[in-house]
Amino acid sequence: MNRIQKIGASVLYALVLFVPAAWAQSLPDFTGLVADVSPAVVNVSATRTAETMMRNGANAPQLDDDDIPEIFRRYFGQPGAPVQPRDSTSLGTGFIISADGYVLTNHHVIDGADEVVLRLADRRELDAEVVGSDPATDIALLKIEATGLPVVKIGDSDALQPGQWVVAIGSPFGFDHSVTAGVVSATGRPSMDQSQQYVPFIQTDVAINRGNSGGPLLNTAGEVVGINSQIFSNTGGFMGVSFAIPVETAMNSVKQLKSKGYVSRGLLGVRIQDLTRDLARSLGLPRTGGALVFALEPGGAAEKAGVKVRDVILAFDGTELARSSQLPPLVGATEPGSRATLTVYRDGKELQIPVTVGEAERDSSGPAAPANADAAAGNALGIVVEDIAPAQREALGLDDEQGVVIARVVGAPGRRAGLSAGDIVLMVGKTAVATAAQFNAAVKGATPGEPVMLLVRSGQQTQFVAVMPDADD
Structure with missing residues (x-):
């Protein structure tokens, strides 16, 4: 090995030793953090008594004779006798947010509990009162009788x-x-x-x-x-x-x-979904961001403000929406009765719509089989629809203005869009359809390669679906 090779090998060896050491030094050390915070972290023990569970519908199970071996029948009773319910205890964690004893944990940790006990870092065990809880945010506020507590x-x-x-x-x-x-x-x-x-x-x-x-x-x-x-x-x-x-x-x-003692949150009264590329294209929207409105709550804040089905909410009070899931937290955190501004895309234009935010409430079955009727012929969307009988329409909560049921999916466009027999089509584009004839007339002019927007109710979910007709359909 010549001198240059020896120098190169030495440098490489030094790097092998130095780089892991440098990486290790760059990693955080949490020991001080843990020492500071741990005293304010508590163990939560929530007990539900057998009586409470029985009262809430947790009936004692019955055991069949074949389920019990002979040795258990001798020592633990006869088959068919109910198994006596026992108290149930769930464990969780909480943390102290004020020196006078307020503690935060999850709602699901203490939900339905008859007794909540907190074990502090100093090993004291104290009974806790549930001040209140909010299932929608999974937050519960507890209170213990103590002072001078460590806090986060x-x-x-x-x-x-x-x-x-x-x-x-x-x-x-x-x-x-x-x-x-x-x-x-x-x-x-x-x-x-x-x-x-x-x-x-x-x-x-x-x-x-x-x-x-x-x-x-x-x-x-x-x-x-x-x-x-x-x-x-x-x-x-x-x-x-x-x-x-x-x-x-x-x-x-x-x-x-x-x-x-409770949590109130804002409500717009809209049902929304994300936009796919095809839905955005059919609406003339240059991007897929925002929340597409597919239903409005009658008399709700959005309807009163003039929001319409097929509107795309692009922003709430100046905060842009990349996904529809961003809207509920923004609205929910808004005080009911306050004013906000919706940025809405409608028919190629952006509108600024002022709205007075409503208040959410504090804490059905899917479609039946289609009625017997003459099936409509297949169409460019690859689906066959049928009329819905009046009695069935009433059972489904549909008015006389909209609703046909998909009897069969016979073509690739419908299958690609995820449509299924039993789904109910409420609208084609901006047009409500109440009969198979109306539906087929509405889709008759569908252009290959141009998506057709349908408002579809599937089970308990209603949303817009873009169906792309094939060139040979």
């Missing part, structure tokens, strides 16, 4: 960015004050549970398991930026996708629970 610092969840380090402290499977860390994967995620549409969830890869619920999600400054609430899992265990409620959302609920 509240941070700014709006400032979170994907890639930012975050830390969780909780009690997974009852292991108190367990610490896990990861990064923010995304912000503003919609919930898969429609009852929590008002929460723009923080997605992280922090390990969260049963018992972590209600615990704090912290930034590197040791400030609470979220409340750990959900995981996405095929197994029931952690799989790298966890969700936390932004602390801004939680503290808004806390303020109202303290002042009036």
Whole structure:
């Protein structure tokens, strides 16, 4: 090996030693953060008595004779006897937000509990009163009789960015004050549970398991930026996708629970969906952002303001919408009765529509088989529709002005659009259709390569669907 080769080898060896060391030095050290915050984190134990569970419909199960081996029949009673229900206890986490004993956790941790006990970091166990809870944001406010308690610092969840380090402290499977860390994967995620549409969830890869619920999600400054609430899992265990409620959302609920015992939130009275490329094209919209209105609540704030079906809400009070799921949290956080401005796209124009925000309420079956009628012929959309009998129309809550049922999907356009037999078509473009003849007349002029917008009710869901006719249909 010549001198140059020796020098190169020495440099390479030094880099091999230096780079991992440099990487290690750049990683955050959470020991100080954990020491500061842990005293304000509590274990939550919520007990539901057997009597309460029976009163709420949790009937004792019956056992068949074949289910009980002989040895169990001898020692544990005869078959057919009811199994006596037992008290049930669920575990979760919470954190102290004021020195006089207010504690924040998840609604689902204490829901239906007869007794809630908090175990503090100093091992004291204190009974907690449920001041109030809000299922829509999964927030519960508790109160214990104590003073001089350690408290967490509240941070700014709006400032979170994907890639930012975050830390969780909780009690997974009852292991108190367990610490896990990861990064923010995304912000503003919609919930898969429609009852929590008002929460723009923080997605992280922090390990969260049963018992972590209600615990704090912290930034590197040791400030609470979220409340750990959900995981996405095929197994029931952690799989790298966890969700936390932004602390801004939680503290808004806390303020109202303290002042009036419940949470009120704004309501527009619209049903909305995302825009696909084909839907945007059919509306003449140059992009797919915004929230497409497919239904209006009669007498609701939006209808009173002049919003129409097929409008695309591009912004709420100056905040642009990239996805329809962004609208409910914005409206929900708006005080009922206040004024806001909707930026709406309609017929090629942007409109500014002032609206007085309504108030959401505090805390059906799908379509039946189509009525017997003469089936309409297939059309450019590849579907066959039929009229709906009057009795069936009444059962489905349809007026006489709209609604035909899809009897069969016979062509590729309908199948590509996800249409199915039993779906109800309410409108073709801007035209309401109430008979098969009206439907076929409305789609007769469909142009190959130009999407046709249908308003479709499938089960309990109603939304616009863009169907692209084939050139040879």
